[in-house]
Amino acid sequence: MPPKAKLRSTSQSKLTLAELLDTEIVRCGHCKKLYDQPLLLPCLHTLCAQCVVDTIVSTANSEVCEDQHQHECTDHQRTETTSSACQAPACSAEVTKVTQCLEANNANQEESTLKLLPYIYFDCPLCRSRAKLKKHFDIRKNELCHPFEDSNNEYKFSRVSNDIHFKGLEKQQMVSFSDDMQHHVRALVELSLARNYFLQSLTQLHTRKRIESRECLYCRYEGKSVPASSYCLDCKDDMCKDCCSAHQKTKLTRNHQVAWDEGVHRGLFDYDIRSRSFVPCGKHPSQPVDQFCSQCQLVMCELCGNSEHQDHKVEGVEPTSKRLLSEIQHIQQAFSRTASSLAAHSRLLKEHQDKLLTCKETIMTQIATQTEQLHDMINRERNRLARQLEEDLGKEKNAMDKKLSDVQCLESSLVDASQLLLHVSTCGRPDEIVSLHEHALSRYTQLVNSTPTYTLTKKLAPVYRPGACTERNVSILLGQVSTQRIAINNEAKYRSPMPVSTLMPTVLQPPQLCHSFNASSPLDTKPIYPTGLAFHKNLLAVVDRANASVKLFDLSSKLLNELGHGEGQAKLQKPFDATFFQDGTIAVTDTEGGSVKMFDRSGQFLKSFTGNLKHPKGIALTHSKGEITVIDGLLRKLTIFNAKSGEMVKELQPKVCDQEDDQSSEGDILIEPTYIAVGPANNYVITDMAAPHIKILTSQADLLTSSMTYGTRQHELLHPGGLCVDKFGQIFIADTNNSRVHVGLPNGEMTELLVTAKSGISKPTCLTITDEGHLCIGQSGGDIKIFKYL
Template identity: 20%
Template sequence: MSLSKILTEDFLTCSICHQKFKDPKVLSCAHTFCQHCLQGHLDRNCQGQPRFPCPICRRQCVLPGGGVSGLQTNHLLVSISQAHGQVEQAKAAKKCKICCMKNVSNPPTATKRCLDCEESMCGDCSSDHVLHKFSRDHKLFPVDQFDSDEYVTELRARQNVLCDHNNKDPVEIFCPVCKMFICATCMFLEHQGHDCLRINIAANKRKEKLELCVKPIEKKSLRYDLFKTAAEDQKVSVEEGRKKAKSQVNKQLEQVIKIARQRADDLLGEIDAMSNAKLDILNSLIATATVEQNQLKNAVDFSRKLIHHGNDIDVLQMASACEESSESVQTLDTPNLPAAMTQLQLFTKDMEECVTSINSCFGDAVPAASGRLLTSFKVELAKSAELIIHVTTDNNGDTLCGIWCKDDSSQNRIHIYNSNFVLQGTIPNPRAAEKDGFAGIAIDDDGNIVTRCQVSNEIIVYSKKGDHVRTFHSESPQAVAINSKGHYVVAGSRTLTVHHKEGEVLQSTPDPDVKYIKYVHCNVNDDVIVTGDDHIRVYDSTLQLKYTYGTQGDLDGQVMDPCGTCCLDNGDIILTDLCNGRLHLVSPDGKFKRFLLTKENGIDRPKDVAISHLGQLVVGEQRGKIKFFEL
């Protein structure tokens, strides 16, 4: 912020009284208030207490013994306020001061102001001013530039403090012992041997020191930026996932409705068909009955007519025909109604089963890796004989890569990259002379880098700067992990051992020897996951074997050259499956859940995995690519 801007902004306004600061006092949270405003705040809210909350940010501040007046005065604000007052004063002086003093009638407007005399003057008077012997080197400033930075800077440079001894001589010296600003005379007379410094030199020294304090805070603040960006990214991803999953649910719903509607239509059709068939039968029976009944009626009719209307001759002539007709219907009989059930009804099976089926066809909403590749970088490998063996990250966002050189293990080394993937340093093989296999990176609770040399039976610890911290003995170590207690868990070729970070053995158990180099990782419950040739062995925190996961192959739950592992917060294990080019997601009790990433996500021969401090999945590929995926 420019100086002139500071003068006009809220910078000079107390947020309690909304006036210009009076006796500004600064709190440990860097907020400033007028002394009397703070006093009022304390009287109202926390009388007699040794601590009080900042009226703005609520951070607890300590009240010094002397009360509010004992708080640090904000000298910066005092002197800036003073400059502000001077600017206001300068702006208010419209007329030439010299002409006014000369009692010139109708004094002309001032065009310049002398910074040394703090007087504004007209063109003529200012020309005279710089010719005068005593004011020749005075600095004149045009009145229309009072709001410029330059003017304020000039004013600030002239704000000098006078020495207590006579209130005339300006101070030049700072006494660090007495913490006083003094004149040169006072230094000789009263501050001998106090390591006094010129004020500007003392100030520059303090500025340098302050710079050293501020730098790491600024750096930390940048890490917050990264964190916030990553969190915002995840928010976007959550929304994407929400949209996708919801549309899947709606699709399933449509499917279920379609299938249900089809079934209902089929059923309605079936009901119609079955009912119609029954009705057809009944109708045809009724038709037959009607025909037969008509035959009966005709026979009866014929005879009745003869009986009632025929004369005797007629009767005798026709009777035999009537008898014949009666005889012919003798054999007719009413048809039988079918004994089958006549009604249809919907026979519904247990609704519970239906709910289960519908639920199972909808599926469940489960967390899934978005599989989005966020970023990647390439570790420069000297030749094809070199490969990435380990990858891990620390809380600063740095990435550490272990490089293994197949034909010359003296070249084994660890690269440290910062969050912009710029190489910060390399830890060379400390046992290069013996060509020992140097590898195995874990970051311990002190932020140190834990490595191992297998043949020399050593766990070797380095600082982040690459300085050696300590070395201790561990039997044929192949991999090392850090558990929640900060202990080192070492997978040796025949043992699994928990060391105190200083080396003391806390627990140990036999662990089978395998062909390839082991990997080891600890989850949140301190379960220990050791990678063998074609499976992982999971031990509990007391090193009892809980289960193994994996067999050789390329199906679900099968692996080809498993290597590094890492864990999610819920205990799920992420396992690299090098030759199948995929990552397994394994439940904490050792069940295959699904493939987290496959070749389709663009991973190639994943050798090791880690979760970064931003919650990203870091995949170290054997051929040198380090890829960061969103989970």
């Protein structure tokens, strides 16, 4: 990659000619040397002719090396995965393609010469602007184009014969350039790019002023080497003192202006030297351009004006320059203003860059601090658990020690008493036996009637139950880094991604299938297509959109009732979703009827309410507020109703505001919303048929985050179906056309696939959570499956 162009100060002031010669303007920005044949690029940067050639050659060689490297990597992968027998047809096809292309080129040589040559484009090494070398067919058609293209064709054939991969003939590059090819490239460059005669003149003047020692040109003709002390501005000859004196006496040169070296070095003759230089005519290099053809927009000498442009409108260079000077000044002012704006923008970018570095250091420090705090808390908790275990086991050990001591003492006492009575019974006299009998009986009675303190009725059973040690919970504890892009000047409205406030339980993999059945009914006339599920106190409601009904089942899969087959308002036309109230009342959205209808558990129609609904779809109950929220797929808004009275509380139209380049615009967050659920923090979780498919809003409909794009990969949705949220805030969403169910964090980040087609799932359409905390899945065709996932 070329180096970045140096940023220059936008504060510009007019310099004298002497001051200008002391600046870097006379040096090439690429090689840092004095200009040698300065050429003007389209971006108005000036480079030496050889610098342009070197740039083209180096760019070509670097691209070829990159192509060869990619080819070697591709060949290495192909060798590992494909046998040599399988490679032969591909290689043959590539050679055939190249041969056909080359034959086509050779068949029409005239068309071939009109094609763009290799390296016709190159980037300015100072500003990376693209420069195009324009071809001059009238000058170079036979002298330059054919040799260049012939050499290129030879190179292409050599690449084919050596089996080197390439991407396209019109972009082929050459690995190495011969001197002849370098000559052609230089000729192409000099013919395509204009000479910057202004900088060339300044460079020549700068060089003239700094030449320390020169030889007299006239003395050299006589074989002498005499230092020059003066310079004829008209003849442009260096002269010694004697030759200068003779030069000023000769009739032909006595009126010439002669400048002495010290005066030249001091800049006393700068304007005189500059006034005697001229821009040569393109066709007559010895003649200065002094005329301008307004019809051809071309400067020329007097010879060209009198011959080729004699019928055109031609005027002198002096009046033309006065007329064009105002335009150049206007362009210069425009450049200056734009440069000032770019300088301001550069400062903005630099400030943003500095802020990024500062922000990175701050975030890294925060991450380190959070990590250390977690380590400290883990160590403290480990020590607490160790102390608790030590204390509880210590107390148990002390109690066991006391019991053991009591048992051992009693055991020793009884052993001694037993030995005594054994000896008495064996060797004792009658009177001794009679005298000990009362004491032995008393001791025995005491032992039988006493409550033993040494018996073990309960024992300590220490068990360690580890918490949910998962990477997901570690991520929750440590936090997340957000790198979202926000519009400039819109930081005030930016909301950071919502954090996950609670640890997530460990999800069973695979989940256990607890129960399954088919939600069929004797009243069905069409294949079942469930679009909504709701669960309340061992009662499952299945919204069958195809048969325009809501079916109520108990835990044993027994059909208890079927709603929506009544008359008038009690009849459901196109039910979509449902939710239960705390008292068992069920609310159903009817998309075709444009209303929400309420039924009791017995199927009795209670009432309906519409508000401003047009196409109600998903419905959810906010228990803490006693409100139900309905999402309208046509109006793209949320309507909140009072759960008891059915009165509309408010409407929310989620909008996103972008402010960039001093232009503000608002757009809908929801495009084709379908389902809605309410999380533990009363945030709205919504599925949208338009990506991103999951959108989480605050209770005021401000967008918190969005996720999930269209596709078949793990974190993509092919057709978003129903969704639900459990008590932990985990989000479950049905991926209908991919036949799977995703599970994710409360912030909308999908972490894993809960069930897939391998689990027996086919076209899931709707979801709900049961009273036991199990996941209930409704599938196209009416199959209902309940999984234990924790």
